[in-house]
Amino acid sequence: MTGEPSWMPTRVAGLAPPMRAGGGAAGAPPRARLHLNECPWGPSPRAIAAAAEAAAGVNRYPSGEGEPLVSLLAARTGVAPRRIVLAAGSDLILHYACMVALDPSRSCIFPRPSFPRYRLSTAIAGARAVPIEVSPDGANDVPAMLAAIGPDTGLVFACTPNGNTGGMLDEAALAALSRGVPETVLLCVDEAYAEFSRAAGGPDAVAVLVRGRRGPWIVSRTFSKAYALAGARLGYGVCSGEDVVEAIGSVRPIFEVSAMSVAMAAAALEDEAHLARVIEGTRAGREQLAAGFRALGFAPWQSVANFVSADIGRPVEPVLAAMAARGVLARGFREPAGYDTALRISVGTTGENALALEALAAALGTNARMPEETLP
Incomplete structure (x- = not known):
């Protein structure tokens, strides 16, 4: 932002305007x-038809549970519906992770170069940013990220495939990250490109974290990329427990996700x-x-x-x-x-x-x- 009005905190005045x-x-x-x-x-023609059908009911607020989409996601991930949270884009899942895990006394570890949201929301929370350079192949450098964890670490972001470079973590690296992040630290794995990496033989982050992580975690995914619903603004987080979902619920606005977006995503999910x-x-x-x-x-x-x-x-x-x-x-x-x-x-x-x-x-x-x- 240009200038620094007296009413605006320095950490806000120094943020870059959003990309258009x-x-x-x-x-x-x-x-x-x-x-x-x-x-x-x-998008899938089924998603377009679902939007048209849902449009007739937009005079009513959407269901907070996001059915039937949440049930479909639960069946596909093997995680109970109450451990899945929807948001207006996975960008907001990442932002909410910062809001519930960070404050000015804590730090956040994230890969660089990668999705700018990690740095931006860390700054909004007033926390200390700890960017870790990616490996030469463009994947997150897991050993370096684990080595950077300190007493004040509140959140660790990983991104696979990595934003900007596209490098993917293999299952061994993801498992090492899962085990290495302390139980007192929130681990958030950004899988915005999950469908593409799975087709390339990559691991399922949810399955890896379910098997190997004892501490809190979130895996964020989106319908903006492979499902072609960027304009519908819908993402979701698969969480380690209801406590993470409830924490996110405490910092998010009510009725955030539209009924039309939920209907479109549910239809798109079934058009394999x-x-x-x-x-x-x-x-x-x-x-x-x-x-x-x-x-x-x-x-x-x-x-x-x-x-x-x-x-x-x-x-x-x-x-x-x-x-x-x-x-x-x-x-x-x-x-x-x-x-x-x-x-x-x-x-x-x-x-x-x-x-x-x-x-x-x-x-x-x-x-x-x-x-x-x-x-x-």
Whole structure:
């Protein structure tokens, strides 16, 4: 924020404004909107039909229990419904974790570079941030995170696949984290890209934590990515016990999640054929983007999420601006320092991916020819 009004605490005045969806050059609709890790193929037709049906009842407040969605999630995760909490996006699950576990006397450990929410909500809580650099492969550095735990640690965030880099923790690393975080510390595993990592052979964080963790935990997931419901704003947390759910309930607003969003998510969850098509399209898109980065001379991080990132060796903001001028939206890592040359492109359709790579090549002033698999 600019300035610092006398009524505003320093820790709030110093926060960056929220990222907006944005548009193309001169406000024109972008040709390829590839900066927010959205799904380019749209939601399940069942979800759209469910929204239309639910719309007739929007004169009533939604059920606080989120049925039937919570029961479906319980059946899939093997965790009792009373240990599942819904929120208007998994972003809020992460925020609530900070609100219930942190205060100015505590610290929060989280990976870097990763999802900015960890740092932001730690600052809002007035707690001390302890960012831990990710491993060279882009996955969270579990030994370093465990070594950073101290007497004041109140919360540990892990992200797998990791936001911005896309690296995934294997089961052994996740189990080590589960066992290594003290029972007095809340462990929150952010699995926003769970469906993609599971398709790539990754572990189920809920199953790992159920087996190996004695202390409190949350696994956060979302319907914004693989289920293509970003605009519906719905995420959920699977928790170690009712005490965690009740703590979150004490800091969240009433009637936060809309009945239409719940209906859409329940319908999307049951359309496994649509999910399979999204996962396969995402896998192919990752390969297309990675090949394009390599053709330009860059070594992308090995992502199993719905984006691909690379260090392009020069300040990224002018490159992003040049790409936006051509109607392609991508983004940098939004880290305070050290990653101002990293660029991330969300997976789009085959044609959108090709547009992004062409726009990147033009922004870099190169005549490199894209490999055939990057062409629409």
